[in-house]
Amino acid sequence: MASATRPDDAERVLDALRQHLDGRRDVVAGVDDRVGRLAGLLSDFVTDGGKRMRPRFALAGWTAAVQDTGQIPDEVITACAALELIQACALVHDDIVDASDTRRGRPTVHRSAEALHVKAGWKGDAERYGTSQAILLGDLALTWADEMFVTSGVSPEALSRALAPWYAMKTEVLSGQMLDVLAEASSATDEATPAKVNRFKTAAYTVERPLHIGAALADAGPETVTALREFGVAVGQAFQLRDDLLGVFGDPEVTGKPSGDDLREGKRTLLLARAMTLAPQDDVDFLLGVIGTEVDAAELDRARTILVDSGAVISIEAEIDALTSRALQAIETDAITDQGRDTLRDLAAAATRRQA
Template identity: 45%
Template sequence: MTTWDPAAFRDQVQQVLDDFLAAREAELAPLGPDAGRLVAEARTAVRGGKRFRASFCHWGYRAIRPDVADPAALARACASLEVLHASALVHDDYMDASDTRRGRPATHRTFEAEHRAAGWRGAPEQYGAAAAILLGDLLLGWAGDMLRGSGFGTQETAAGLALFEQCRSEVIAGQFLDVSVQARGRADVDTAMTVLRYKSAKYSIERPLHIGAGLAGATADQIEQLTRFGLPLGEAFQLRDDLLGVFGDPEETGKPAGDDLVEGKRTVLVALALDAASPAAARRLDGALGTPLGPADVDELRGIIEDSGARAQVEDVIGALADRAVAALQPADVDDHARVVLTELAAAATQRTL
């Protein structure tokens, strides 16, 4: 039994991504320097992160087929999910009007600043928006290309692509659910959970597991067993993200303090707080969401959420979901070593601070 090295795996994924983008840059070189600027921003978009999606894809494969016949092909398939993730983040940052991502300017802000510095015609904001939409679209297309050309046989590739296409549809539709919820300015707990499940939970853990397992030749029953592990774990993962969006340390998250409050996110955390807070506190929280907030405002809203018991409730739900996921994994028809590593990944995904 070999020991898995997460840091070495992340380095491997980054190298695969670097090689892929170098090839895309060469293909686009005839278009001139503007295409080069787009690829340069693509490199920024795929840099960093915990690589959870790639990791769950890798161990979804090895859960079914412990001995990897073509490590390079599997690495490319896993990396394709990080390209899909980068696409979603580029679009998400623009839709949420976020200024930063992982401590760096968001894509739309980067191109907006370039337009403004160059003194070009038109509105810098519109240029930045156009660039973010186009880069996100390009990354989305490249993700599918990368999986399709990863190097697996025709049958394995078809199985992986079918699951990838489901994942792609779910995350786009889930994003629209989220946009619609924010526009309406209200969401009960059940609605917020639906958004959480389809915008993030499924594509962060369940579908990567499925895609890896599909490439390994998993049966329908094995896919269902991985769902019983991956879906509750994905929900716990996103609930942790929601807590970090309000209570996270900016030095670790790379986002401003209380960023989700400024953006007006109608998360499960917020829905629970609005249900449990006093009428006056609930009105204050509801009215402040999505408005410019200073540090004192953020602290006040954090206090309302804390005092309502919502933060503690979400922590309890995270723990319960993670326990359910790990319990479901124990009797599953998967490789024993993969079961151990997936259990470790479950802890890493739900107990993180960024």
């Protein structure tokens, strides 16, 4: 049975995160108890949920490069788990940028910090307080990610190999995120901009670089790395296209986000850009008119109909299929272990066929 699909690997990732967060929170509480409680919001956020896609892909990258793995070493689990703390920063800061109230069906971190202000009955602007503390909690997560990765216990040689994709990934995801914010603000309607956002904000960050990091930790050869990165870029893009569809058509009970949230936030997705290209002018005008507004049920309905009738949905579904096939083909090589290939197939299916 493949190591990275062992159910207890997920448990080990969570344990590694708990251990690191508990240690760091003790340092914060040593400065001041009240701040220690705020840091608890971050610990809860990290440990209470999430699909932990990035550690899973990183562990799959390791498994794909190592024959006869047996148990994955503790230090590799820890290094790969650190990716989840970058994700915590990304989500906490994204939720401020997007002014989101909920995440994973619970209040976002800035809303939770805001609620502490209200509960304490302090004067002043509770919303600004929540935002301020959440900016700093995100910074703390980003700092702790690096600390956890670098002090994971992997050999200096392994660390030195893995730091190149680690740092590249961080610059790529932030660049992609800045482009996403810019696309929304500038009301971009071209396909090139969301395609780049998908490539760097999602594909590089969620799949390609985590696989690359895992492979680098395992001292994988160039053929293995190339195959994994090709797989990663394709699956990562397909993952984002699935996300675009769920952002408009997803079931709020399953996604944990209000239905049609992407339209309301004014997110410039490839799905939307595709509809702009394919739909008749009055439908395009309708979409341009509602995107980024409150979007009531009737408007959401019409927007969905346009996305379907224009052929945008079917075209994006076809693209997901094509990307998935390309990804699966990339790992049909002896440079990938059999265990690794099995794991990667499972992950590709989970990333591209999911409902949340």
